[in-house]
Amino acid sequence: MNDLLQTYTFLNQAMQSDSLLCLAQAVCWLDPLWRGYDEDFYHDPDGILSAALVVTRQLFPDLYVDAIDKLRQGATYATVDQLICEGISNTGIPLDNLEYLPYGIPLPAYGVELNDADFYTTHPEVIPILACFGISPEANPYHMTIPDCVYTAAEIIATDLAKRPEEQYQQVAWGLLWLTSATNNSICDWDAELMMEVEPLAWETNDLAFARVMIEEADEIMGDVLTGLYWLTSEPAVMQAMQDNIHRIYKAIQKKGKNNDAPNIRLKWVDLAICPE
Incomplete structure (x- = not known):
């Protein structure tokens, strides 16, 4: 055995006999x-x-x-x-x-822009709902301007529906809040372009926990959104009631003129206990 191999053997035996060196070797390896x-x-x-x-x-x-x-x-x-x-x-x-x-921590972006023509191509199911608000992409899809009264009406209706005991109406409320970017969850309210402009969360313990909470909440909201909007479009009587309420709100807004306060108006809805789904 030459000197080099003897030295290697000696060092290896010495290291294995020393618990501290064995621990160091394990750390380096693992x-x-x-x-x-x-x-x-x-x-x-x-x-x-x-x-x-x-x-x-x-x-x-x-x-x-x-x-x-x-x-x-x-x-x-x-x-x-x-x-x-x-x-x-x-x-x-x-x-x-x-x-x-x-x-940074990547987050999904479920938000929408009502003035984006591509939105109506990817979500044709919402067109009948938005038509109740007077919104249609057919006339000039690439030059759409959504008036403030649409957001005001959606907020009033969503607030009213959220207070009702019927789960279906509560889910419709989430659907309207999503359409108007008003869920108070950034993942649901921001589209991918806006999400990319915001400084992301850092890969740290607290930020990671916060991201998980946001994503979990957003997924729950979007579950209600999809269920609520699907139910709404399958209920003609409820759709008509919503359209009638929107017209009432629009008229009340016109009467108030330049006063930006939301009108106080009593909304009328289909009683699901009498007319179940």
Whole structure:
């Protein structure tokens, strides 16, 4: 045995006999980021994988362990990308690509713009509802202006319906609030363009918890939105009642003139106990 091999054997035996050195070796193996990150080793010149490993190490330790294990086995960047994205998405945070991760916690954007012609193409089911407010994209879809009275009427109706005991009416209220970007949940009220203009939440424990609460609340709201709007369009009597109420509100607004206060008006609705769905 030559001197080099003898030295290696001696050092290996010495390390194994020292519990502190064994612990240090285990740390280096299980948690390579404890002392920094080697971009060259992981073929990560842009630092994207670095950011992903730092985030998973801090907030998703089990996922971090899986990613490190894959890298040690020689997994490709695409494989680790998919692993981390799916892992984070499964916790409730939507992540489609690691390239988005360094910018902050990604949030979905369910909001709509009533003056956007594309909205009516992707959501034709809301056209009959908006027609009750006097909104139609057919005349000039790319030059639409939504008057303030539409938002005022929607707010009055939604507030009134939210107070009713029937769940269907409460869900319709959420539908109207979504259409007018007034749910008070940014995920439901902002479209993708606006969401991108706002500084995102940071990959920190408190922000992550807040993001999950927002997403969970938004998903519940959107569930009510979809159910409520579908029910509304399938109930002609309720649609007619809403249109009549909108006309009452519009007339009251005209009588008030330049007074911006919302009119105080009694709305009339179909009694679902008498006329069930």
